[in-house]
Amino acid sequence: xxxxxxxxxxxxxxxxxxxxxxxxxxxxxxxxxxxxxxxxxxxxxxxxxxxxxxxxxxxxxxxxxxxxxxxxxxxxxxxxxxxxxxxxxxxxxxxxxxxxxxxxxxxxxxxxxxxxxxxxxxxxxxxxxxxxxxxxxxxxxxxxxxxxxxxxxxxxxxxxxxxxxxxxxxxxxxxxxxxxxxxxxxxxxxxxxxxxxxxxxxxxxxxxxxxxxx
Amino acid sequence: xxxxxxxxxxxxxxxxxxxxxxxxxxxxxxxxxxxxxxxxxxxxxxxxxxxxxxxxxxxxxxxxxxxxxxxxxxxxxxxxxxxxxxxxxxxxxxxxxxxxxxxxxxxxxxxxxxxxxxxxxxxxxxxxxxxxxxxxxxxxxxxxx
Numbered sequence: 001x002x003x004x005x006x007x008x009x010x011x012x013x014x015x016x017x018x019x020x021x022x023x024x025x026x027x028x029x030x031x032x033x034x035x036x037x038x039x040x041x042x043x044x045x046x047x048x049x050x051x052x053x054x055x056x057x058x059x060x061x062x063x064x065x066x067x068x069x070x071x072x073x074x075x076x077x078x079x080x081x082x083x084x085x086x087x088x089x090x091x092x093x094x095x096x097x098x099x100x101x102x103x104x105x106x107x108x109x110x111x112x113x114x115x116x117x118x119x120x121x122x123x124x125x126x127x128x129x130x131x132x133x134x135x136x137x138x139x140x141x142x143x144x145x146x147x148x149x150x151x152x153x154x155x156x157x158x159x160x161x162x163x164x165x166x167x168x169x170x171x172x173x174x175x176x177x178x179x180x181x182x183x184x185x186x187x188x189x190x191x192x193x194x195x196x197x198x199x200x201x202x203x204x205x206x207x208x209x210x211x212x213x214x
Numbered sequence: 215x216x217x218x219x220x221x222x223x224x225x226x227x228x229x230x231x232x233x234x235x236x237x238x239x240x241x242x243x244x245x246x247x248x249x250x251x252x253x254x255x256x257x258x259x260x261x262x263x264x265x266x267x268x269x270x271x272x273x274x275x276x277x278x279x280x281x282x283x284x285x286x287x288x289x290x291x292x293x294x295x296x297x298x299x300x301x302x303x304x305x306x307x308x309x310x311x312x313x314x315x316x317x318x319x320x321x322x323x324x325x326x327x328x329x330x331x332x333x334x335x336x337x338x339x340x341x342x343x344x345x346x347x348x349x350x351x352x353x354x355x356x357x358x359x
Contacts, residue, residue: 148262149262188275189275190268192271193262193266193271196234196238196263196293197262197352199263199293200235200264200352200353201263201352204352204356204357207334
């Protein structure tokens with residue numbers, strides 16, 4: 001799982017970690033409004049420790065729905081918005097993703113509506129850079145990569161999305177691993193190794209095309 | 215006198231500013247051409263872009279935080295060279311005055327050559343000299359052509 005580290009709050013940006021561990025086997029991250037994400041984060045502590053995602057799916061959906069409902073009730077703008085759920089949700093946008101490796105590898109997406117869905121056989125991206133990420137990942141659908149190579153791909157996609165995205169994306173890049181050993185945030189030396197691998201890959205790609213056309 | 219990891223990097227940058235990949239490959243070639251026998255040197259593994267020592271990254275971070283080297287600000291996608299600061303140059307000169315001259319000469323030869331190579335030529339040189347360290351490279355087949 002990978003992310004950039006830019007936290008955007010209106011016109012202000014700051015840096016922070018977006019990926020968090022839910023327990024020893026599960027990671028989660030979110031895009032959207034910090035107020036909503038913080039509220040959901042506070043409630044995550046109430047979930048049973050180390051329960052598999054398949055058991056937590058609907059509880060997490062309830063938490064997200066409850067947090068959005070609370071924020072809408074607090075928000076003085078709410079009565080002025082027509083009773084259109086999509087317009088109401090635009091006041092407090094949020095998108096949540098959870099991933100675990102064991103007991104079985106799975107990725108759970110929870111929308112701001114509180115609706116849970118499993119992501120199967122495809123990459124998943126969320127936030128301001130999601131369209132860039134989907135475009136860059138499209139050719140890897142249903143391809144199997146080992147953890148190291150998948151880390152390089154995730155880093156490359158996020159770095160390139162940061163480079164072209166006009167708003168809401170910024171370095172540095174975080175990469176986490178999930179495997180049988182649990183979850184782990186890569187340290188700065190490991191990230192630097194991935195960064196240099198990405199640069200090597202990008203240079204080779206350019207060289208391949210440039211040399212062929214000369 | 216044993217040259218420490220930090221001192222190897224200072225000595226390399228004393229000869230020429232290098233970006234991280236050129237520096238990594240220069241340090242590797244020094245080790246390879248010394249018969250893989252330099253006391254207390256970096257440990258290299260065959261990684262995704264060829265030989266890599268993760269210790270190089272942490273030593274560079276320490277040198278940056280000690281103010282002995284600098285790296286101009288740059289876009290994340292571009293790799294920019296590391297330069298010695300005034301204090302770093304003083305320290306590098308001090309090491310050069312006391313270290314084994316043959317080791318310094320070999321390092322300088324390698325750095326001079328590596329600093330003149332483009333990215334593709336650099337990897338080609340390293341992969342042909344140490345194919346056993348290119349086995350996990352993402353671009354081994356591309357570089358071979």
